[in-house]
Amino acid sequence: MDSRSFTKKYYIDRRKANTVKWQRGRKLNCLPLWIADMDFKDDERVIEKLKEFMEKGDYGYGNLPEDYYDVFIDWHKRRNNVEYRRDTIRFTKGAVDAMYQVIYALTNKGDSILINTPLYPPFKASIKQCGRKPVEVSMIDNDGYFTFDYKAIERKFKSGRIKMLMLCSPHNPVGRVFKKGELEELFDLCHRYHVLILSDEVHSDIIMPDQEFIPSLALKKYRNEMISLVAASKSFSLAVFSHCHVIIPNRKLLRKFIDYQQKHHSGSVNAFNALPTYYNYIYGEQWLDSLCNVVFENYQYFSKELSPYFEISNLEGSYLIFVNIGEYNKDESASKYLIEKCGLLCNDGESFAKGYNNWVRINLATSMKNIKKAVMALKGIIEQ
Ligand SMILES: Cc1ncc(COP(=O)(O)O)c(C=O)c1O
Structure with missing residues (x-):
């Protein structure tokens, strides 16, 4: 499935969701691109199977499926x-x-x-x-x-x-x-x-x-x-x-x-x-392959727009990129700066090792629309 159709079908509007990612985003009035979960719902056949289990109402001690x-x-x-x-x-x-x-x-x-x-x-x-x-x-x-x-x-x-x-x-x-x-x-x-x-x-x-x-x-x-x-x-x-x-x-x-x-x-x-x-x-195999394409397209877009300004990790696997905003950071930590200046919530580079205060980790497992919003917000600190 192409990325646009995948996003249309599976993107979840989580703005009101009681999830760690979006609740913190709401509190800080930020677009949340931190923590490693995705803004996409599961394949409908998986949801159907889980519903079937719930609807039986038999919640006694269970075994793993035989196979x-x-x-x-x-x-x-x-x-x-x-x-x-x-x-x-x-x-x-x-x-x-x-x-x-x-x-x-x-x-x-x-x-x-x-x-x-x-x-x-x-x-x-x-x-x-x-x-x-x-x-x-x-x-x-x-x-x-x-x-x-x-x-x-x-x-x-x-x-x-x-x-x-x-x-x-x-x-x-x-x-x-x-x-x-x-x-x-x-x-x-x-x-x-x-x-x-x-x-x-x-x-x-x-x-x-x-x-x-x-x-x-x-x-x-x-x-x-x-x-x-x-x-x-x-x-x-x-x-x-x-x-x-x-x-x-x-x-x-x-x-x-x-x-x-x-x-x-x-x-x-x-x-x-x-x-x-x-x-x-x-x-879920086809779902997963489509998801990987969505992540890759988000990465390509982000990289094309921002690699002239920032150092961006090579994305070979996962949906997480590590980004060094370098001299554009005007605070003690880049993550704090991006919350205040861009309305973006990312993981703080220093939490991954000392010395990475100009770095943030960004989660790309979301819609291209959100990634475009993030890129636009980040361009704001370049142009300042
Ligand atoms: C490399 C790695 N290991 C473990 C975890 C957490 O896994 P779990 O939620 O199953 O404890 C994460 C979550 O982002 C992760 O990136």
Whole structure:
């Protein structure tokens, strides 16, 4: 479906909605382009299936659909050429919940965990909250194209105290879909220094044209040292259902994780919350492909209009861009400045790492009309 028809059919006017994104926008009198959810409703067949479930009125303890695992495994095999095994899959209430559980279960108090920044804030927060030490390595910024600093990572690994690397792939906020060679170089280092890898892949379904997403577990050589977080929550905007898969092929690590979940009564899956994932994997593929086109067109437009003035991350995956407004920022933080001057609510660059006070993260999963409004507002600060 072309982007105009998709928007016409699925865009939701959320101005009065009781959602985190739009409620804060209302409070500040801003167009909200922050937080990672979308302004589009789900495919009508998925909504119909959920309605059917509700209308039955049978809300007793439920099971997953019998073919839930087949549908999940088939989706990832077909789209990303990776084979997950049913007996390696566990569930959590969302990806951030999974981060906490994996850290608690598979590392020890006081261990160091490495992250590549700038990065989605809950990575660092979860490490700290669990009593582990975050070790930040800055990515190299080549005019909006961010890459790993392998030398700096190795220097940290050499200290011998790092037990885990938490990877965000595709990367939020810099939008990278890492090449196979980049991942291999990173994982080789982890292997050499006995560092476990936790790969958060919740953005893996939103991939821009000509990009190929490589699931970490598709690189079989490293499977034994790898935990992947996989979800449909970003793909189809299902955040309210809090449903995520944790995949652990290594038997010993899996056993440890299951023991942790049993001790904390956190391993059972909510069958209702799993349904939107299941139905979207069955009915949502065309919807998703159209959505990716909408995001890409929004990105192309934004970039064409504003790249002469701002540094804009290369969007390869996800619907989030990281934007450096540089000298146009006249406040202590760009996000504050844009609220006041443009009526735009974006995520603050400093929340992703220190030193990014001229940067904001912008969510493109909305209508072209909203993106045009945002571009016009941003041009206002250039012309001042
Ligand atoms: C990389 C990444 N991981 C995790 C999450 C949050 O996932 P959940 O809502 O399932 O905890 C987000 C949300 O934006 C994200 O971008």
